[in-house]
Amino acid sequence: IGTTDTEADGPDDVAIPQDEIQLLLEEGEKLVPGFRRARALRVWAGSxxxxxxxxxxxxxxxxxxxxxxxxxxxxxxxxxxxxxxxxxxxxxxxxxxxxxxxxxxxxxxxxxxxxxxxxPLPDSGHHRFYWLGARLARREETLNDDQLICECELISRRRLESAMGQRHTQNLDDIRRTLRLAMGPCQGGFCIYRATGILHSVERLDYGAANSALLRFLQERWKGVRPILYGDQLRQARLDDWIFQGLLDVEHLT
Known part of the structure; x- marks a missing residue:
C-alpha cells in the first residue's frame, strides 16, 4: 500500500518515518478491515x-x-x-x-x-504479457527434476544458475531484481546463503568475495525490514538472526 509523498533535500534522503508507516496502516484498515493484522513484509522509499x-x-x-x-x-x-x-x-x-x-x-x-x-516483459515466456502463474506452472512440470533454492518465489537451482550466467554479476541484488530472489516472507532467511554458494561456484568467486556479496545483500534487506519489526515479521527476523548470527556468524565473515 502507498505511497506517501514528501519533498526531500537530496536524492539520498530516503528515510522511512514511523508516522508515515502508521498512516499507511490506518488508511489500509479503512479500505480493508483487518489490514493492520496482516503481515507486512517490507517497506521501501525512493527518490x-x-x-x-x-x-x-x-x-x-x-x-x-x-x-x-x-x-x-x-x-x-x-x-x-x-x-x-x-x-x-x-x-x-x-x-x-x-x-x-x-x-x-x-x-x-x-x-x-x-x-x-x-x-515482452522479462520472465513472461511465450505469453504476450506477464502472467503471475507462470513460475508455478513451470515449477510443477519439474517438481522432481530440479533443486528448489527459494521456496517463497519458486526459484529453482537451474533457473538461478541461468540468471547468474546471463548477468555475470557479483551483486545478489541484481539477481533479486531479475528473479525476485529473497523477496518472499522470509526475506532471504532460508535461501540467500544457498544462492551465495551457487554464486561462488558460477562466478568462481573466492570466499572473501562471496562473503562480501552475502553481507551486502543482508544489509540491503535489513533496511526495508527494520521499520516494520512487529508481529509475525518480528518473529521471522529473530529466526533469520539466529540462522545468520548463530549458525553462520556473518558479522565475522571475512
Missing part, C-alpha cells in the same frame, strides 16, 4: 525528480505533474548531441525510453522502427 509545474504549489509536491519531459539541449542551450529525460515514474519508463531513443535517432538521422511496445 524521483519531478518536472517543475508553474501551475502547482511548490510546497505541495503531490500537486506537481508525474509527466516526464525530454530536454533537447541543442534547442535550449545550443549544445549538440545532449538530451535529458526527467520526471515520469516506473509505469512510464518504457514510453520515456521510446521518446528518448526516437529523438536520438532523429539527431543521428537514422530511421529505425520502434519495437518497445512489442518486447
Amino acid at each position: 524521483r525528480p519531478l518536472v517543475k509545474d508553474d501551475k502547482a504549489d511548490d510546497a505541495d509536491t503531490r500537486e506537481m505533474s508525474r509527466a516526464f519531459a525530454l530536454i533537447d539541449h541543442k534547442e535550449r542551450d545550443g549544445v549538440e548531441h545532449f538530451l535529458t529525460i526527467t520526471g515520469g515514474k516506473f509505469t512510464t519508463f518504457r514510453k520515456m525510453a521510446e521518446v528518448t531513443v526516437d529523438k536520438m535517432c532523429a539527431h543521428l538521422r537514422t530511421a529505425r522502427r520502434c519495437t518497445t511496445a512489442e518486447e
Whole structure:
C-alpha cells in the first residue's frame, strides 16, 4: 500500500518515518478491515525528480505533474548531441525510453522502427504479457527434476544458475531484481546463503568475495525490514538472526 509523498533535500534522503508507516496502516484498515493484522513484509522509499509545474504549489509536491519531459539541449542551450529525460515514474519508463531513443535517432538521422511496445516483459515466456502463474506452472512440470533454492518465489537451482550466467554479476541484488530472489516472507532467511554458494561456484568467486556479496545483500534487506519489526515479521527476523548470527556468524565473515 502507498505511497506517501514528501519533498526531500537530496536524492539520498530516503528515510522511512514511523508516522508515515502508521498512516499507511490506518488508511489500509479503512479500505480493508483487518489490514493492520496482516503481515507486512517490507517497506521501501525512493527518490524521483519531478518536472517543475508553474501551475502547482511548490510546497505541495503531490500537486506537481508525474509527466516526464525530454530536454533537447541543442534547442535550449545550443549544445549538440545532449538530451535529458526527467520526471515520469516506473509505469512510464518504457514510453520515456521510446521518446528518448526516437529523438536520438532523429539527431543521428537514422530511421529505425520502434519495437518497445512489442518486447515482452522479462520472465513472461511465450505469453504476450506477464502472467503471475507462470513460475508455478513451470515449477510443477519439474517438481522432481530440479533443486528448489527459494521456496517463497519458486526459484529453482537451474533457473538461478541461468540468471547468474546471463548477468555475470557479483551483486545478489541484481539477481533479486531479475528473479525476485529473497523477496518472499522470509526475506532471504532460508535461501540467500544457498544462492551465495551457487554464486561462488558460477562466478568462481573466492570466499572473501562471496562473503562480501552475502553481507551486502543482508544489509540491503535489513533496511526495508527494520521499520516494520512487529508481529509475525518480528518473529521471522529473530529466526533469520539466529540462522545468520548463530549458525553462520556473518558479522565475522571475512
